[in-house]
Amino acid sequence: MKPARFAYLRAATTEHALEALHQGGGEARVIAGGQSLVPMLTMRLARPALLVDIMHVAALSRTDDDGARITIGAAVRQRALETRDGLAQRQPLLAMALPWVGHMQTRSRGTVCGSIAHADPSAELPLVLVALGGQVHLLSRRRARRLAAEEFLTGMMVTARAEDELIEAVSVPAIRPGTGYAFREISRRHGDFAIAAFAAVADERGVRLAVGGVAAIPMARVLPTDQALGDALDAFAWDLDARDDLHASARYRRELVRRIGGDVALEALRDQQARAVKEAV
Amino acid sequence: MSRHGPAVLDAGQRHPVRFTLNGRTVSGEAEPRMLLHDFLRHVLGATGTHVGCEHGICGACTVQIDGAPARACLTLAVQADGAEIRTVEGLAPAADRLSVLQEAFRTHHGLQCGFCTPGILMTLDALLRERPDCGEAEVREALSGHLCRCTGYAPIVKAALAAAEALRETDHA
Numbered sequence: 140m141k142p143a144r145f146a147y148l149r150a151a152t153t154e155h156a157l158e159a160l161h162q163g164g165g166e167a168r169v170i171a172g173g174q175s176l177v178p179m180l181t182m183r184l185a186r187p188a189l190l191v192d193i194m195h196v197a198a199l200s201r202t203d204d205d206g207a208r209i210t211i212g213a214a215v216r217q218r219a220l221e222t223r224d225g226l227a228q229r230q231p232l233l234a235m236a237l238p239w240v241g242h243m244q245t246r247s248r249g250t251v252c253g254s255i256a257h258a259d260p261s262a263e264l265p266l267v268l269v270a271l272g273g274q275v276h277l278l279s280r281r282r283a284r285r286l287a288a289e290e291f292l293t294g295m296m297v298t299a300r301a302e303d304e305l306i307e308a309v310s311v312p313a314i315r316p317g318t319g320y321a322f323r324e325i326s327r328r329h330g331d332f333a334i335a336a337f338a339a340v341a342d343e344r345g346v347r348l349a350v351g352g353v354a355a356i357p358m359a360r361v362l363p364t365d366q367a368l369g370d371a372l373d374a375f376a377w378d379l380d381a382r383d384d385l386h387a388s389a390r391y392r393r394e395l396v397r398r399i400g401g402d403v404a405l406e407a408l409r410d411q412q413a414r415a416v417k418e419a420v
Numbered sequence: 421m422s423r424h425g426p427a428v429l430d431a432g433q434r435h436p437v438r439f440t441l442n443g444r445t446v447s448g449e450a451e452p453r454m455l456l457h458d459f460l461r462h463v464l465g466a467t468g469t470h471v472g473c474e475h476g477i478c479g480a481c482t483v484q485i486d487g488a489p490a491r492a493c494l495t496l497a498v499q500a501d502g503a504e505i506r507t508v509e510g511l512a513p514a515a516d517r518l519s520v521l522q523e524a525f526r527t528h529h530g531l532q533c534g535f536c537t538p539g540i541l542m543t544l545d546a547l548l549r550e551r552p553d554c555g556e557a558e559v560r561e562a563l564s565g566h567l568c569r570c571t572g573y574a575p576i577v578k579a580a581l582a583a584a585e586a587l588r589e590t591d592h593a
Contacts, residue, residue, distance in 0.1 A: 140474045144431040147452035147498050151426060159428075170499070177494045178475040181455070189428065190452065192499060218488065242565030244479060244543060247488035248495065330564040 142180035149192045153199060153278070156305055159191045161280045165302045169193055172216060174241060174249035175257040199307065204229055210276070210310040217246040217254070217264075229313050231410075232271060232338055235322035236263045242330040252306045258296050258356070261333040263324065265292055266351035269359050270338035273311040279304040295355040316418055318342040319411025321403045325395055327386070334387045335395040339407035346404045353379040353392050362404055372397045372404075429498060439503045441466065442510030450497040457481045459497035460507065468508040468538050472567070479566035482539035483507050489543040489565075508538035511545060520590070521545055521583040530579035532570035540566050544580050552588055556581060 150156035160167050166188035170176055179185040193199055199214040202223060209230055211220060217240050220226065220233065227234035240246055240254065240263050254264040255275065267273070268288040275291040277284050277300060291299050300306065319341040324333045333352040340347045349359035358379060362371045376396035381389035429435045434449035437459065448463035455474075460466045460483070472480035474493045481492040484506040511519045518526065521544055531537045540563065547554055547562045559580045563573060 141455070141458075142453040144451070144453055146431040147429040147496070149426050149498075149501075170496075173496065173499065174476065174491075174494050177455070177496065180453070181475055181493070188431065190496075194499070238561075242479075243547075243562055244482055244489045244491055244565040245476065245494065248485070248490045328564055329561055 140181045140183075142177075143183055143186050145180075145187050146189045147192065148189060150196055153193075153196055153305070153307070156191050156193050156196060157278065157280050157303075159189065160303045160305060163187075163189045163191070167191055167302075169213075169256070169305055171214060171253040172245075172249035173253075174245045175253060175259070193305070204313060207313055208310045209233075209313050210308050211251045212308050213250065213252040213306055215251055217241070217249045217251055218243075220251055221246060230271075230311060231314060232267055232320040232322060232340065233311065235320065236267045236338065239263050239322075239324045239329075239333075239336070252309055255291075255309055256298065256300065256306050258292050258294075258298050259332075260295050260355050260357070261336065261352035263333070263336055263351065266336055266338050266349055266357040267322075268309060268311065269351075269357040270340055270347065270349035271311040273309055275300075275306055276308040276310065277301075277304045278307040283307075289356075289359075292356040315342065317411065317415060319407045319409065319414055321406035321410055323399055323403050323406075325399060332386070335392055335399065337400050337403040339403045341404075341407040341411040346407050348375070348400055348404045348407075350375070350379060350396055350400060353381045353396060364404075364408060368401060368404070369397075372401050375400070435498065437497050437501045439500050439505050441505050442507060452496065452498050454497045455493055456483070456495040456497050456500050456505075457492035459500075460492060460505075463497075466507055466509055470535055470538050472535070477567070478536070478539075479543070480536050480539045482542045482566070484542050484546055487546065489546045506542065506545075508541055511541060519545075520586050521548065521580070524579040524583035524586065525576075528575050528579035528582055530571065530576045536566055536568045536570075540568070540576060544583070548580070548584050548587055552584065552591065554584060559584075 168187035170190045170192050194214050199212040201212045203210045221237040273288050274285045321339045324336040326333050336351040338349045345361045347361045351357040360375050376393040381392035383389050429452050437450045438447035450459050457471050460469050470480040472478035476491050476494045483492045
């Protein structure tokens with residue numbers, strides 16, 4: 140298995156990359172860490188005429204934390220974010236989910252934005268982006284725009300990105316007082332694709348549970364925390380329209396949503412209470 | 421494009437690629453589509469890196485890129501231009517001496533057919549350097565990025581933990 144022929148450009152600046160995407164149209168693709176794109180090239184599921192390498196653009200290699208939002212540039216590797224000082228204090232959900240992304244051998248190269256661009260339904264980072272209500276920052280020669288995670292992810296490995304657009308960054312809200320977080324993934328082995336993955340955020344509006352690996356895109360819903368939780372989880376499980384595949388049956392996936400989904404929602408509530416106690420001290 | 425920066429490397433043409441391999445500067449020519457493992461093996465003749473699935477699952481081709489374990493099959497040779505690459509050929513301190521980790525693999529039967537071994541060694545070498553105090557859980561998690569069809573993994577875990585201990589003792593001595 141070898142990729143078909145393509146040209147390669149190592150972009151020096153963001154403008155340089157945008158110009159190449161503009162001229163290349165649908166024939167040009169961005170390559171960042173390559174951990175999803177290179178297998179697609181090797182299996183010839185993707186056949187771009189030009190790859191635009193953005194990993195040497197210094198402006199895209201930054202993670203910024205302005206107190207309210209954490210903005211992760213297109214060239215930030217998953218491992219760089221995972222090992223960032225204080226990540227667990229600034230955004231616990233990212234710190235919980237990152238060790239589950241691929242393997243350590245792929246996180247060393249793969250980027251955060253690349254995983255979101257790839258939009259695999261079982262991937263952890265799109266799930267976290269949906270759970271946190273994150274945004275995707277898109278840039279082209281024509282315009283700059285920001286889309287909510289749920290506007291950006293439109294289907295299984297399909298996104299709202301136009302052909303000439305670069306994901307310049309993604310951003311998520313930093314931790315807020317009175318908020319709790321939980322994450323859990325069910326897979327055969329650590330590092331395998333998720334059969335189902337769950338991320339929950341508990342705040343003053345209630346507990347919001349996001350589910351990955353079941354529907355074509357990660358889906359989130361605010362759930363009641365009283366005795367109505369069971370029925371709400373059951374309705375959510377059916378609405379996700381789970382399918383049978385090699386790894387698990389639809390029925391098993393629905394059951395995971397009911398049981399593990401419920402556990403993760405309650406865990407986020409407990410985390411919220413634990414953090415409230417700490418904040419009060 | 422040249423008015424903005426570097427030129428496009430044309431498809432189907434070979435272009436110079438240069439990086440550091442096990443401490444030595446090496447160079448060769450590669451089409452943009454050439455994967456790093458093919459560049460290592462066929463252009464540079466460094467056949468210690470093995471190739472299994474060629475799509476990032478099996479871990480046989482794992483090398484270290486700029487100090488971190490990574491799949492050579494998920495990296496283009498042209499992406500590696502300017503990087504520091506370490507492969508299994510760089511582990512032994514001398515031609516007649518194995519590294520502590522390699523020696524532990526021999527002692528504890530951490531390999532049988534040896535196909536997956538170069539990749540596993542490169543992952544564990546990085547793990548032991550970064551986390552000298554790592555325990556079984558961390559070793560197993562690192563190994564989850566590799567497939568071995570001979571050993572059942574238990575001897576590999578044993579070898580890794582023995583090597584970690586030996587390296588800690590050397591550090592304290």
